[in-house]
Amino acid sequence: xxxxxxxxxxxxxxxxxxxxxxxxxxxxxxxxxxxxxxxxxxxxxxxxxxxxxxxxxxxxxxxxxxxxxxxxxxxxxxxxxxxxxxxxxxxxxxxxxxxxxxxxxxxxxxxxxxxxxxxxxxxxxxxxxxxxxxxxxxxxxxxxxxxxxxxxxxxxxxxxxxxxxxxxxxxxxxxxxxxxxxxxxxxxxxxxxxxxxxxxxxxxxxxxxxxxxxxxxxxxxxxxxxxxxxxxxxxxxxxxxxxxxxxxxxxxxxxxxxxxxxxxxxxxxxxxxxxxxxxxxxxxxxxxxxxxxxxxxxxxxxxxxxxxxxxxxxxxxxxxxxxxxxxxxxxxxxxxxxxxxxxxxxxxxxxxxxxxxxxxxxxxxxxxxxxxxxxxxxxxxxxxxxxxxxxxxxxxxxxxxxxxxxxxxxxxxx
Amino acid sequence: xxxxxxxxxxxxxxxxxxxxxxxxxxxxxxxxxxxxxxxxxxxxxxxxxxxxxxxxxxxxxxxxxxxxxxxxxxxxxxxxxxxxxxxxxxxxxxxxxxxxxxxxxxxxxxxxxxxxxxxxxxxxxxxxxxxxxxxxxxxxxxxxxxxxxxxxxxxxxxxxxxxxxxxxxxxxxxxxxxxxxxxxxxxxxxxxxxxxxxxxxxxxxxxxxxxxxxxxxxxxxxxxxxxxxxxxxxxxxxxxxxxxxxxxxxxxxxxxxxxxxxxxxx
Numbered sequence: 255x256x257x258x259x260x261x262x263x264x265x266x267x268x269x270x271x272x273x274x275x276x277x278x279x280x281x282x283x284x285x286x287x288x289x290x291x292x293x294x295x296x297x298x299x300x301x302x303x304x305x306x307x308x309x310x311x312x313x314x315x316x317x318x319x320x321x322x323x324x325x326x327x328x329x330x331x332x333x334x335x336x337x338x339x340x341x342x343x344x345x346x347x348x349x350x351x352x353x354x355x356x357x358x359x360x361x362x363x364x365x366x367x368x369x370x371x372x373x374x375x376x377x378x379x380x381x382x383x384x385x386x387x388x389x390x391x392x393x394x395x396x397x398x399x400x401x402x403x404x405x406x407x408x409x410x411x412x413x414x415x416x417x418x419x420x421x422x423x424x425x426x427x428x429x430x431x432x433x434x435x436x437x438x439x440x441x442x443x444x445x446x447x448x449x450x451x452x453x454x455x456x457x458x459x460x461x462x463x464x465x466x467x468x469x470x471x472x473x474x475x476x477x478x479x480x481x482x483x484x485x486x487x488x489x490x491x492x493x494x495x496x497x498x499x500x501x502x503x504x505x506x507x508x509x510x511x512x513x514x515x516x517x518x519x520x521x522x523x524x525x526x527x528x529x530x531x532x533x534x535x536x537x538x539x540x541x542x543x544x545x546x547x548x549x550x551x552x553x554x555x556x557x558x559x560x561x562x563x564x565x566x567x568x569x570x571x572x573x574x575x576x577x578x579x580x581x582x583x584x585x586x587x588x589x590x591x592x593x594x595x596x597x598x599x600x601x602x603x604x605x606x607x608x609x610x611x612x613x614x615x616x617x618x619x620x621x622x623x624x625x626x627x628x629x630x631x632x633x634x635x636x637x638x639x640x641x642x643x644x645x646x647x648x649x650x651x652x653x654x655x656x657x658x659x660x661x662x663x664x665x666x667x668x
Numbered sequence: 669x670x671x672x673x674x675x676x677x678x679x680x681x682x683x684x685x686x687x688x689x690x691x692x693x694x695x696x697x698x699x700x701x702x703x704x705x706x707x708x709x710x711x712x713x714x715x716x717x718x719x720x721x722x723x724x725x726x727x728x729x730x731x732x733x734x735x736x737x738x739x740x741x742x743x744x745x746x747x748x749x750x751x752x753x754x755x756x757x758x759x760x761x762x763x764x765x766x767x768x769x770x771x772x773x774x775x776x777x778x779x780x781x782x783x784x785x786x787x788x789x790x791x792x793x794x795x796x797x798x799x800x801x802x803x804x805x806x807x808x809x810x811x812x813x814x815x816x817x818x819x820x821x822x823x824x825x826x827x828x829x830x831x832x833x834x835x836x837x838x839x840x841x842x843x844x845x846x847x848x849x850x851x852x853x854x855x856x857x858x859x860x861x862x863x864x865x866x867x868x869x870x871x872x873x874x875x876x877x878x879x880x881x882x883x884x885x886x887x888x889x890x891x892x893x894x895x896x897x898x899x900x901x902x903x904x905x906x907x908x909x910x911x912x913x914x915x916x917x918x919x920x921x922x923x924x925x926x927x928x929x930x931x932x933x934x
Binding site for chain 2: 297339342343346347348355356358359362363366476478484495497499508510512521522523524526544545546547548549550552553554570571572584586587588619620640642647649665666667668
């Protein structure tokens with residue numbers, strides 16, 4: 255009797271444990287399945303939303319082609335911009351399996367073109383505009399057709415053992431879709447100067463920048479497929495790592511000395527003077543200091559190049575000064591410099607005309623002439639209006655083209 | 669002088685000093701700028717005083733926070749213009765003297781009724797990042813944005829830098845932040861920092877949850893340097909750790925530079 259009870263108890267315990275394990279496993283499997291289904295649905299949703307946005311984009315492009323009335327044309331261009339942007343976001347939500355994002359590049363181009371036509375008030379009858387609209391509509395129609403097949407294919411979007419990667423059929427289809435868009439990538443520019451082989455001059459130049467003798471200096475020519483090559487000098491100054499980059503022409507591109515910082519003892523104005531002396535010592539003089547900030551014992555000064563007395567903020571560079579002893583520990587430039595002479599401004603608009611383009615809630619505090627880049631990357635003369643926006647009194651800068659009056663940029667000042 | 673008279677004089681001095689100390693809070697404190705010049709970006713009690721005096725004159729209408737920002741800069745320029753000084757927007761000794769003359773009735777108590785008198789000495793400089801008003805980093809993260817990026821964007825970037833490259837050299841951390849910014853300016857990628865970071869499969873630290881680790885000061889500094897324009901990668905859009913990646917597409921991309929354990933590519 256006692257033996258029978260023991261066996262029955264053991265069997266009941268085994269059954270109970272087994273049932274519990276089964277229930278737990280089943281619960282885990284259901285949760286994993288529902289999670290996978292949720293992720294699957296979100297990717298399917300992104301694909302199908304992209305199809306819908308591409309369809310709306312195609313309609314907006316068609317409407318813009320049809321209407322020659324400037325007001326309607328502008329309205330449809332706004333639609334083109336909106337749907338091109340939305341389609342880009344949809345595409346960005348899809349793990350495409352091949353990160354060659356040509357579709358987004360094409361959509362961005364359509365978006366930028368529409369924006370440019372809107373800003374410049376281009377006529378809807380312009381032949382090149384009509385050509386571009388026709389070409390864009392073809393591209394979008396082709397993308398929509400291909401993407402529709404992917405979005406509505408039967409089966410799961412996700413596949414693979416981990417359940418987090420796209421199913422091979424989807425991945426391949428997306429890769430074909432990306433490849434179907436003509437690449438607009440620019441060919442790398444060949445370097446127009448040759449880099450001296452001897453490291454000596456570069457080390458001497460680096461030591462001038464760092465203000466001391468470098469230990470174990472190493473010079474390497476780093477190949478950049480887009481911009482030729484640049485020269486990298488590494489080493490250490492007083493045991494601290496230094497990294498300095500020069501362009502092929504010998505101009506300083508960046509400099510950073512990495513060292514611990516002591517208690518701040520140098521005030522910002524003295525640090526500014528120190529940065530100006532350092533710039534002069536390395537031969538950069540046609541610069542004007544504009545902003546400054548101080549964080550964790552480092553002061554950062556922004557300098558802008560001056561062309562015939564006019565600053566070019568788009569080509570600014572930064573100088574970093576350690577506030578413990580006033581040593582310059584960093585320099586970065588944006589790699590772009592303004593032209594040597596001012597671009598022509600044959601019929602500049604008056605200050606009144608330009609101010610008339612600003613809204614009534616923007617209170618101008620300061621205005622000055624500057625050099626700025628237009629949307630095509632061309633340097634133009636412009637007027638920068640600094641002011642505050644009511645009612646929050648947030649400071650903003652508005653840059654308007656001096657000749658056309660077009661808005662070049664609006665920046666929130668921090 | 670007799671011993672008695674000397675004793676009376678000494679007691680009188682002690683009494684005068686005691687009365688002075690006792691009534692310090694009631695008396696107008698000596699207000700004077702320190703010798704340092706103030707420029708855009710300066711912080712500290714000198715700037716408090718500058719803002720207070722400009723406010724009294726009606727030139728400054730912002731918050732008196734001890735941070736020489738845009739509103740202070742414009743107020744200084746207007747003051748300089750109206751008082752016949754060179755319009756520089758920088759506060760040198762000449763501007764300070766003119767400002768003190770123009771506001772003889774200004775007192776710290778007007779702007780800071782609860783601040784102890786000892787702190788009105790004027791020279792304490794808030795150059796550290798932590799705690800001070802208007803500082804970029806405070807406590808666990810960025811308090812305000814820079815270069816058209818919000819504080820939230822900067823914090824997210826710092827999380828990615830820390831999650832992806834905390835064991836890397838400093839320039840390697842800057843490089844990761846620079847890749848995010850390069851994507852922001854590239855038409856092939858989404859147009860906001862969160863959309864770039866959370867793009868499916870874009871960053872490993874998002875997949876494995878390391879993005880949720882609290883970034884350290886170095887990661888934040890790396891973000892600041894990248895936002896300020898340092899790009900050690902020269903325009904890279906991708907990076908990978910060769911020891912951990914077998915992705916053929918990644919290996920086929922044109923390599924730009926290797927920093928630490930990461931290869932940066934176009």
